[in-house]
Amino acid sequence: MAQSLLRELEVLLLPDPDDIIVLAKCQxxxxxxxxxxxxxxxxxxxxxxxxxxxxxxxxxxxxTVYHTPAYMYGDAKWLLIRIAARRRDPRAFTDQLRNDGVVLRLAPLVPEPPPPGRFDCIGRCQTQRGTLRAGNRDLLLQGTAIPTPVPSALTQSATSMH
Structure with a gap:
């Protein structure tokens, strides 16, 4: 039941090939x-x-113009075939499915990589002196660590001139 509802929601998110405006000239x-x-x-x-x-x-x-959200790569190739067919014949591929009848799948979001440098733990991660312990990447991805700002090379060179 829940899986069929999820499939219906995925279909609603698919772009209609007729709505994609192919640009002739660069903007x-x-x-x-x-x-x-x-x-x-x-x-x-x-x-x-x-x-x-x-x-x-x-x-x-x-x-670059991004016409659609990210799909699973193989599914995006099928969507491109469908778009090309619909541009030639608007009656082609009336269902938003791959050729094997499976609904196109949106790709999972790619998590942003943690910034380089030291991470301070923001949980109960203090040393005996009361300073924050260094966190790790897993903690950062879970939201229990914060990156310590690292001055950029531009900032460092500007401050060294004064």
């Missing part, structure tokens, strides 16, 4: 836009993996 420069594609999410772009995107054809321009 940032005079170049053309590439066709729709699935973002592969390499490096720091991992949080965008599985989104349907369009990028500028000018390699010097970084303009």
């Amino acid at each position: 940032s420069c005079p170049a053309q836009m590439n066709d729709l594609r699935v973002h592969e999410g390499a490096g720091e772009g991992i949080k965008h993996r599985g989104k349907i995107v369009q990028t500028c054809t000018d390699f010097k321009c970084n303009y």
